[in-house]
Amino acid sequence: MAVLxxxxxxxxxERRDALITTMLEASGVTRVDVEDEPVRARVDLWSFGTASILRAEASGFANVRTAKAARAASGEHIAIGVHEHGVARYQAGTITRAVPAGEILVVDVSKPFTFGWRGFGAAQSLNTWTEDLALPADLVRRAALRLRSSPLYGLFSRHILDITRNADQLSGSPAAGMLGAASIELARALIATAVDDAAETREVVEQTLVVQIRAYVRQHLRDPDLGPASIAAALSISPRHLHRVCANAGLRLEQWIITSRLDRAKAELVHPSARHRSIGRVAVGWGFKDPTHFSRRFRAAFGMLPSEWRRSAE
Structure with missing residues (x-):
């Protein structure tokens, strides 16, 4: 975490100038209007791979991106915000709207806009590049006006709020990059399901589901009961739906699970901290119920027995 x-x-x-400088640097805007005095603010930024979470709680201010600065922008940057406290005001082109607590707002930071509030307020946003969101600009613009029609609206809002509440711990985790990627995929699904293009929506939802499948498998590799049935149940889909989505993505699920477990076990067998663990214990620790079956699989994958691999690294 970075306390900005x-x-x-x-x-x-010094507080007024500090707030202006911080928001200019953190949000890519070209002007910050301080609405209230005395100034009170805290701004935090957490990195999650190619995504980040920015949270600001402050007395009244407004971020402004001018048309001139937008024309000179070198890249397109999207912020998908969840307003937390107070009522904000957002203006882009001819659109002006109030943003109450709990509302989701999609802001193309590379385009002209004004966003801020009077009185004390707070908001957080998932920030990423448009190319990482990988959605047509026209679709994003249409969806931004009708996000509440998406069945994922509440899920996304809770997701961002939950990440922010636990951001110190999560951003320092080895899985931070995966969480950022999954958050971007959830944002894609939110936007896609807010429009009426059924074919495009179905494709985006399936791509998002593949990301969730991969993330769930990585998190539960040590579970000996991990398999299509448990994955489908955890993601609230049918096993048939799971197999169809994986097939469409070219993902051989059960083989990928075994390969991933073998790779993790192989690395652990020669890690200095695991030298005292038996091969059977390492195998069971990575979800293999039968050490003999593990040895056969290991030899088929790597051309040697686990014991031979361990000796070769001594």
């Missing part, structure tokens, strides 16, 4: 600003640590006379 905490005005409680600054003398009152």
């Amino acid at each position: 600003l905490d005005t409680a640590t600054l003398p009152p006379r």
